[in-house]
Amino acid sequence: MKRYKTLLFDVDDTLLDFKAAENYALQKLFNEHNVVLTDDIKHFYQKMNQKLWSSFEKGEIKREELLHTRFSILFKKVGLTLNGVHLDNLYRQYLEESAVLIDGAKLLLQKLAKQYDLYVVTNGVARTQFIRLNNSELTTYFKDIFVSEEVGYQKPMKEFFNHVFEKIPHHSADKTLIIGDSLTSDIQGGINAGIDTCWFNPKGPMNVTHNPTYEIHRLQTLENMLLTPNSTKETPTTHSVLTF
Ligand SMILES: [Mg+2]
The missing domain is CATH 3.40.50.1000 (HAD superfamily/HAD-like)
Incomplete structure (x- = not known):
């Protein structure tokens, strides 16, 4: 060697373990808005998030764009129009609580x-x-x-x-x-x-x-x-x- x-x-x-932290934070974010987090929605989020991070890694989008739009897109999928920045702040707060x-x-x-x-x-x-x-x-x-x-x-x-x-x-x-x-x-x-x-x-x-x-x-x-x-x-x- x-x-x-x-x-x-x-x-x-x-x-x-980011998956564990992500699951915890997503679940809490959905609980907070009284929306059921189904496997389909979780899967949709993971795919979208991965795509956004990949675009970020390539320098195609800015960090703010990634962070400020992903949750407004996600909640739109379940019929709610919410502020993406606020959602991201909440999500981040929950993410910080989990350190597996x-x-x-x-x-x-x-x-x-x-x-x-x-x-x-x-x-x-x-x-x-x-x-x-x-x-x-x-x-x-x-x-x-x-x-x-x-x-x-x-x-x-x-x-x-x-x-x-x-x-x-x-x-x-x-x-x-x-x-x-x-x-x-x-x-x-x-x-x-x-x-x-x-x-x-x-x-x-x-x-x-x-x-x-x-x-x-x-x-x-x-x-x-x-x-x-x-x-x-x-x-x-x-x-x-x-x-x-
Ligand atoms: Mg890694």
Whole structure:
């Protein structure tokens, strides 16, 4: 294994269970307006939201457009005309209340922080992400937290990573690894930035359109990968699934 010094972690669905937080916040938002949240509506929202975030990642739409329209569109679907900004504020408040960890995340960070410099790289909304990381007691393990809203660029943009690298003391791209669940933002971002990538793919086999340096199915695998003593295995140069 290559000797890394710096580890960049994505947050949502890598360290924190975003699906759980999203379900909780959506349910509360619908309760608040006395509307039943059906599976169909939830599915509609998830597809729309994903499409909007994907457009945001590509730089096609601004963050405000994403945040201020998604819930007005959603509630229109159930026959209610409501203010999208107000809905988003409420949703965000509920989202902040939920900080469910991905299995093994905390223990892993605890161990890794002793040997590596850990940083957060996330595309979320700054306030929400800081509160969620704080509530889940993860903040302490990171040397710094980079949120797209504050950086002014988002993953997978090279500019986002340029900013991050400028802020990391004595940064070396060669000794940096990014870990995340998204092929389009984390893995593509790492590729754009010229660093090694580790795709966290808990759902198992899936069509791979990108070419991460490593692929893992459980977070604990990182422990074996990065903390095993005398681990001097040759660095895989092609996509390799690690199954320790
Ligand atoms: Mg993610």
